[in-house]
Amino acid sequence: MGSTSAHNNEGLGRRDLIKRSAALGLIAVPTMSFLSACASSSSGKDEEKSKGKVTKDNPFGVAKGGTLDVVIFKGGFGDQYAIEWEKLYKAKWGPQISHLGTQEITGKLQPRFNAGNPPDVIDNSGAQQIKLDVLHKNGQLADLTELLEAPSYDDPNKKVKDVLIPGTADKGFIGGKMHALQYVYTVWGVWYSGKLFKDKGWEVPKTWDAFLTIMKEAKADGIGGLAHQGKHPYYVNVMIMDLIAKTGGLDAMKAIDNLDPKAFVGSDAAKQSIEAMYEIVEKGLLMPGTNALDHIESQTAWNKGKAVFIPSGSWLENEQLKQTPEGFDMKFLPMPLLPGSKLPFEAIRAGAGEPFVVPEKAKNKTGGLEFLRMMVSKEWSTKFAQEANSLTIVQDGVDKSVTLRPGTTSAVAAVDACPVEQRFDYFYTTWYSEMDETIRTASAELMAKRIPPNEWLKRAQAAVDKAAKDPASKNNKRP
Structure with a gap:
């Protein structure tokens, strides 16, 4: 799929197509084997020793040089856009950047999470994404609240949250806090x-x-x-x-x-x-x-x-x-x-997809946060549109000179025709991955004519009832 989030949020779990005049804002070799990951295991206190001076233009205190480890789901959007981003990041901050584009997110990264040596930035998407609610329950995701409150890259007088399409940050909240930047505005x-x-x-x-x-x-x-x-x-x-x-x-x-x-x-x-x-x-x-x-x-x-x-x-x-x-x-x-x-x-249905995360135990967490901050700049948003033929959650986030393909143009037209209050998006795929999987399985059975509609309804409701018994569910509520 594309994003989760093409096959998930899949996907998906993925992948503002909104009036452009108002707000446009849509098997690799691992960098480290399991054994070497264990050998260089980090305790989470192992962030880069040197830190840059915290300023309005450098709100997280990124140091020049060092390293940045980036893993991108290479699905419907490919990963060339991220390679272009990394060139821009390196030009500003000068780190040695490790890049991995793969569809095997769980296979490549679960051992690294287990060893306490995760990458610094992850596009955690696709059919093999590591479930966000599971990472959250294990305390493995950085709280991105400070990202939302940081000065935006293009205009330090605005906060990051102020340059995003209204409501799009909500998709990244789990348990009441933001843990994922759902970057692509998908229809x-x-x-x-x-x-x-x-x-x-x-x-x-x-x-x-x-x-x-x-x-x-x-x-x-x-x-x-x-x-x-x-x-x-x-x-x-x-x-x-x-x-x-x-x-x-x-x-x-x-x-x-x-x-x-x-x-x-x-x-x-x-x-x-x-x-x-x-x-x-x-x-x-x-x-x-x-x-x-x-x-x-x-x-x-x-x-x-x-x-x-x-x-x-x-x-x-x-x-x-x-x-x-x-x-x-x-x-x-x-x-x-x-x-x-x-x-x-x-x-x-239109909203944010393609979750980018910074692991809590990332070696260069400040660099990861800065990478996400630069992602919501107009330059990086435009680069994504050029390389991935999709738009982002950044308001007015694509240079007007960019020509869109027929399908994307059609999706933009659909958003033009839909008032904001009539756009909708589901959150259960992120909040309750087990429930989501159960409903998917029931749908596969239905489409194969192995169960009738009333059985599908029973299975879907049972999945809802089970999720409701999880104490963590009380922190997820839509008004």
Whole structure:
């Protein structure tokens, strides 16, 4: 996937697409083996001995020289953007920078966390991310409150929190404190080929019935209606959860994040939504074989015209650059509406994704914090847009001269059409990883026709009820 956060928050867990005039702001060799990590284990008191003078331009007291250890999830956004960032960081602070781009975040980094020798900056994303709530419970994440309160890089008279799109920092809060900088402003929904729609004479479907009609017509022509990334049910959950939020309104979304005893069982919105998704399965509108495919396989089949629709976040375009045919004209589609939906068609899930963290026991924690501060500068935000074809959480964070690709342009247009109060985003994927995994597994079973909708609802509610019994859950609350 792209970010978590493409496959998670996945992802995901990932990946302000907002009015540009208002606020644009979307297997490697390890640097150290397990044994050498143990040999150089840090106790957490082992930060760089020398510290620079604390000033408004250097709020964390970064020292010149030294080292900086950076690990980046090399998923939908690649890692070239980070390599460009590192050049800028090195030019200012002069450290020797160790860079690792990988999709094996847990495999490469769990031993280092265990040994007390984690990197200084981590893009902790993808299907193999280390769960943020687990790292938090183990006390392994630095508190980023001081980052929010620090002077911003571009204008020291403003704090970092003041240059971010309102609300985007909230996604990084766990247990009442900020522990992750969710950097990419992502739009989630369904995607299609503008060329295919033009060739077939199809109109953009705004209702669920119109959505199904297109898929039925496609099936008659030998084309799958919906492809999904079967091995990563995070993606089909994008559709399920969007349907619940749009059908039941923001209260239905918050009921899930707040572990309501009727979040799923007893929720008419959840019942209607899961039954609607199951209708796609029952009517044979899935692309054949999609349940057994990973994200790249299913997305590539979609690019080849074997399916009309596919769910994803807005990292999709960058992730599929090599597989997307010329003239494909990638387009974003907000989730079509079920009858009686409380939110309009234009309502979309949009928010922060792709969590960057600084470990509590990082050798150069001050350097890690400064790296994150520079990430929310306009220069670094623009560099990300150029290299990753996505926008960031930085307000007005992309130089106006940057040309965006069709899919990203389409996502920006969708945000333009959606008032801020009608944008929504789920937090449970970050707050309760075990609950998230249980719901994903149930969704995979549903799409494979191994369980019916009522069983899905029971399993999802059981996951909510279990999470609610965790004492730590009392610190997570959406108003």
